[in-house]
Structure formats: C-alpha cells, structure tokens
Amino acid sequence: MLTLLFLLVTTIPYLESLQNSKLHLEELTGILSSSIFPPSTNPKELYISASSVYKIENGALCTPSLERIHLEDNSFPKLTKHSFGNCPCLKTLALVHNYGLKFSVDTFSNFPNLTELAFVEQSVPHVTRELFRNLTSLKGLSIICASVEKIDEGAFSDLKNLEELSLGENALKTLDGVLTPNLHKLRMLLLDYNNLETFPWSDLENVKNLEYLALSNNKISHVDAKKVSRLAKLRSFDLSSNPLQPQTVDCVRQMLNSSVVSV
Numbered sequence: 001m002l003t004l005l006f007l008l009v010t011t012i013p014y015l016e017s018l019q020n021s022k023l024h025l026e027e028l029t030g031i032l033s034s035s036i037f038p039p040s041t042n043p044k045e046l047y048i049s050a051s052s053v054y055k056i057e058n059g060a061l062c063t064p065s066l067e068r069i070h071l072e073d074n075s076f077p078k079l080t081k082h083s084f085g086n087c088p089c090l091k092t093l094a095l096v097h098n099y100g101l102k103f104s105v106d107t108f109s110n111f112p113n114l115t116e117l118a119f120v121e122q123s124v125p126h127v128t129r130e131l132f133r134n135l136t137s138l139k140g141l142s143i144i145c146a147s148v149e150k151i152d153e154g155a156f157s158d159l160k161n162l163e164e165l166s167l168g169e170n171a172l173k174t175l176d177g178v179l180t181p182n183l184h185k186l187r188m189l190l191l192d193y194n195n196l197e198t199f200p201w202s203d204l205e206n207v208k209n210l211e212y213l214a215l216s217n218n219k220i221s222h223v224d225a226k227k228v229s230r231l232a233k234l235r236s237f238d239l240s241s242n243p244l245q246p247q248t249v250d251c252v253r254q255m256l257n258s259s260v261v262s263v
Contacts, residue, residue: 021043022043025046028053048070075098106130141159153177156182188210220239237256
C-alpha cells in the first residue's frame, strides 16, 4: 500500500503510467502531499481526476521533472504558488471542471517555461493582470466556458509571446483595453459565444499578425471593415450569428476576401 491517498487507484494502470512517464491518479481524498510521487521516479506528466482534497501541502503538485499537469473533475481548496513549488520544466497546465477551485494572485507566478495554460469549465469571473504576471513564455491561453464577465485593461500585457487566445463561451460584454501592443505575436483570437455588443476595432492595429478572428454568436451590430482589412495575414474572420445590418454585411464582403469571411 503506497499511501492512504491512493484509494481506488488500480495497480495496472499505475504501473503503465510509470513506464510511460505518466502518473494518473483518481479518487484521492484528504490531504494531498508530495508522497503521490513514488520514490526514485521522475514522471513528466501528472493527471489527477475525480478527487476530493481539503488540503494541499506545499510542493504537492509538482516535481522538477514534470512537463504537464492536468487536473479534472476534482474538489480542491485554493491553489497557490506553494501548491506547486518548484516546476522549472512545466510546459502545460490544464484545469478542467474542478469544483469550487479558487486561485491566489500569485498562483501561476512560478512557471518560467509554461507555454500552455487552460481553464475549461472553471469559474474565472474576473481576469486580472496579476493572475498572469510573469508568464512570459506562454504561447497559448484558453479560458473557455469559465463565466468570465470582466477582463481588466492590460490583463494580458505580460504575455509578450502569446500566439493563441481563446475566450469562447463566456459572458464578456467588452474587450476595451485588452488588445495591447504587447500582444503583437497573437495569431488566433477566439471570442465566440459571448455577449459582446461592440468590439475595439481600432485595437486591431496592436495585433497585426492575427490570422484567425472568431466573433460568432455575439451581439455585434457594427464592424469597421477597413480596420479589419489591414490585417494582411487574416485567413478566417467569423461574424456569423450577430445582428448585422444587410449594408454592414455587404461592406464587409466588399472590403475582405469572401473566402476569409463568414457572416
């Protein structure tokens, strides 16, 4: 018996996980500690699901060798930077449908090499700049179906290497002050299924490398087609299911390549 935390984790999948440098744990309970990592092992991937934990000890969720962490369908207390400890090699962190999960302002401040961060069905109603401070290596950020209502101005300003930003299926009404000059490497911006009534068309000048812009299923009635047309690399512009006037649709189609636009 490895530890009381390994309740209902079958032996065979556990051994297979170790052989493949993956550690997959289910139905853990109680206190989460670094003892989840067996001695003399250096897993590169950690998956924890269907667990109910009331305390996470310092450094319980990471080892120096870990490159990927996936937490799904768990009940966890607040995550802080101390929950992870030393994660110099961590590249991917996915948080999916974890019940009641909260974050401190410095939760993600200790990941110098993180390139992908995802929140899926994970409540993040207010996105602040402090939450993503120092994530200068991040290339992909997904906050999907996360009940986002507000994004602070400059919230992503530290993400100077960000290439993909997905904010679909939230409750956003505005993006004012979000598309800052530091996002000049952004290639993909997905904002479908929000409550956007307007879009900061002038801020597209800050993201000139944009290739994909998805704004479908919002409440947008005005489009500055001229500013959109200046995106020389644009390959897809989806405006479908918005309350656009026929003359607006005609203008967009005239200004942009029809193969690029969906209205």
